[in-house]
Amino acid sequence: MSENSDLQEEEYVALEAIYGPEFIQKEKGLKGTHDSYVVTLNLDQDDENLRSPRILVVRFFFPPTYPSNDPPVYEVSSVYCGTHKVDDAMLQTIDNEFQAMFQPGEVILFEWINWLRDFLENEIEKPDEDALCKQFKLQTLEEEQTKDEVPIEEYNTKEIRTNRISVVAPPIYTSPEPIVDRKSVFKAHVAEVHEQEQVRAVILKLLEDKKVAKATHNIMAYRIVQPDGHILQDNDDDGESAAGGRLGHLLQLTDVKNVVVVVSRWYGGIQLGADRFKHINNCARTALEDCGFIKQNTNKSNTKSKRKK
Structure with missing residues (x-):
């Protein structure tokens, strides 16, 4: 042998x-x-x-x-x-x-x-980038359409931008420092939203950036407080299986409200295994903390300083 x-x-x-x-x-x-x-x-x-x-x-x-x-x-x-x-x-x-x-x-x-x-x-034919852009997972945001609206899938991205979005995208915060691991790059984008149209506007605004539009995955999750107090929430994997659900779970655990977070991942050619989920959530959490949606825990550091005194 x-x-x-x-x-x-x-x-x-x-x-x-x-x-x-x-x-x-x-x-x-x-x-x-x-x-x-x-x-x-x-x-x-x-x-x-x-x-x-x-x-x-x-x-x-x-x-x-x-x-x-x-x-x-x-x-x-x-x-x-x-x-x-x-x-x-x-x-x-x-x-x-x-x-x-x-x-x-x-x-x-x-x-x-x-x-x-x-x-x-x-x-397997090489992917059509224009088609992929049009297929970005906006269907998760269609639940509140009125009966006389034309379904989203009948519009291409340009038509949605000119004909369907009636609100201006709110300010979008993008994490200044990406997470890089084995050539994969992760960046988070966060915005305050109070209705689904704003979520749509944020996504389309991000897709205007060619680099973001060509990311391997743009994982998204949002939570919005309704007038009756109920939480409207949804998420999207964008091809990164189970990542959207984990991102949505992070928003639930941290009790973040009226926010949409998108994590862009550019794949570097090396499989990361479960580490990719860790990077997606860590990237999102840091951006949410930067924007004040998650309060940073300073209790431990304060306790340590008191003990030293």
Whole structure:
């Protein structure tokens, strides 16, 4: 089995040398388990401004019998590649081709990756930025439309801006210092709002900034106190699964009212795992504190100073 181990290590080193450490990363397995190799295929790495780049993450495991007898074990970690859902039919095609390509005794990962890249290029078209901008998640704000209003989806972004928004966007605060982690960048935008039209106005105002419009994700949440005392609230993931709900939960926990917060994330090509949620909420909390919506806790520091006296 030592020959297999040597071939596996040589294959990993070769792939890292060809594509770089950001493309393939070795993760140590827990005691008694094998190491895994995480491959991040970014078909649009030359276009850093795309909001939804075509990225597919695949995790490979080398059994002790690879390559002498058995192929690598793998799992596709991505649910979407760009805006295209990775469905069962696509997974079956990938699996059929992988199995057909393997020949006992020969390392196969390089051939698998090259075939997969070509397959994805042919299967999934590069995102249309104009279409993506129009699809920014404004549908969550449609609940208060009157019966004689024309549905939002029948308008493009420009038409919404000129024909539908009857209020001026309130002042928007943008965090001066972004959070940067493994080339991903997070920035928060906060505004005081008292009606849904103001939420719409804030979003459209932000989208006028080309950099914000091309962010990979613009996660949004808001809470508005109604005249009857009830709270009107909603959130939007904008493709970052579960992020909007977590951001909305932050507003609930901190009892923030009459505010909309948008966190822009520009993806840097490296998966952050659960850290991305931490950065989104920390970024939002800091901006809310800067604006006075969340009171900074100074009790601990005051207590410490009193003790010193």
